[in-house]
Amino acid sequence: MILPGILLVLKFISFAVASWVLIHLLAVFGVFLVVAYPLWWFLSPKTIPCFLCQVSKEGDLCRFCNLPVSKKDIHPKNLRSTLLNAFFILIFSIISIGLVYGESRILLKLGFPQAPKTVVFNIPPKAQFRIGEIFPMKIELFGIEKPINAVQADIGFDPGRVEVVDISEKESFAEVFIQKEINNKDGYARLTGGLPNPGFFSDHGIFGTIYLRGKEAGFVKVEFLPSSLVLANDGKGSNVLKDLASASYLILPEEITPEEKTQQKVLLDSVVLGEKTSRTKLEFFSEENVLGAEASVSMNVKKKPSFFAIPLGILEKIDRLILSLWSKILAR
Structure with a gap:
């Protein structure tokens, strides 16, 4: 019973890490993928998937392609499907940027970034x-x-x-x-x-x-x-x-x-x-x-950094880099 429980925890951790990586990648590159997706379809339509065909069952109607799903051919069938898939990427990219922003606000409440010692x-x-x-x-x-x-x-x-x-x-x-x-x-x-x-x-x-x-x-x-x-x-x-x-x-x-x-x-x-x-x-x-000689000496114990301080600091830097990138792009 212990081994299956450990495997379940490891699967959950792997899923959480993979989700975090995917969200941050979409926050950075998602909008660029929106532009690139139709170009890929024009140049090499068989190399990109239709996301709705990917998750639908064999024979179901794909609302993007407006055709029955064939697992042997899960690529966009027409321009309509290509544009809807690109819009799908755009929605998830905007959500990812919002999640990164929310994550940065939570880290700010937790004391990150720490003010530089100068x-x-x-x-x-x-x-x-x-x-x-x-x-x-x-x-x-x-x-x-x-x-x-x-x-x-x-x-x-x-x-x-x-x-x-x-x-x-x-x-x-x-x-x-x-x-x-x-x-x-x-x-x-x-x-x-x-x-x-x-x-x-x-x-x-x-x-x-x-x-x-x-x-x-x-x-x-x-x-x-x-x-x-x-x-x-x-x-x-x-x-x-x-x-x-x-x-x-x-x-x-x-x-x-x-x-x-x-x-x-x-x-x-x-x-x-x-x-x-x-x-x-x-x-x-x-x-x-x-002012007398009997004044007590009180010393503050120097706190050691917590175990999570380093990973949370790295996480904050990544969020700040992503948000500053889009801030500069939108400011132009």
Whole structure:
């Protein structure tokens, strides 16, 4: 009983695959076959079949040829039959194009095509600072080819070498911020925000600025973590982040003077604290719970592509190629 069941499943799969291939071939070449069919009949009438004769029984009346069916001769008998068979191909070709279009809409709902990953974070690759010196690191995005509406920038660093003093949203293209975390114990910082439709679209933009302070002499690496996200404004929240940038800073053994510490505090207050009275950005986080060293580190697990992602992606490309072909033909 198991073997017949397996054979039945294999037959069904074979039929489904063959039907899919036939539909897509008709969607591409069906209209050309409509034109070619009468030409074949004129040049070599015995090489093409009459579809209604093919499926009818011996002796039945073929409505296309208007003659009794003979299985020894299932070719179009006259011009009327040839034109009706060509029209038959045309109808199925139009239906096939409609099915391909419907298939593409279903794939679009499932998240195909996926937005191309083009956005990169950009930070200065090298710099040097003294112990106690506060320096900015702008969170800047490049390669924005489609509007984006949400960004999550996760930063990792060596807490023994540097610490994050604050994160500023000044000059940011984002209008709403829902999360700001600073964890100097584990060496982690996060800024999450975005803006409503139609999103942000420019060749580059500043999302925020992180202010770090050197603690101990030596090299320190500051990098964007894999949990960082840049979401496209495509209705699906496609992550278009391509690469994760990193920078190496040299903390010199020399410490800044007390006068410089005072100047830094005044400057930081004017840049970070002063912005709160002038900006129109919305914040939905509590800084009392975030700015302390006990802020929790939450990491997003990177999802693996599903088993069906590759075949569905290929299917979407085929549909897009067929539809774009007819779009170009009809546009002429």
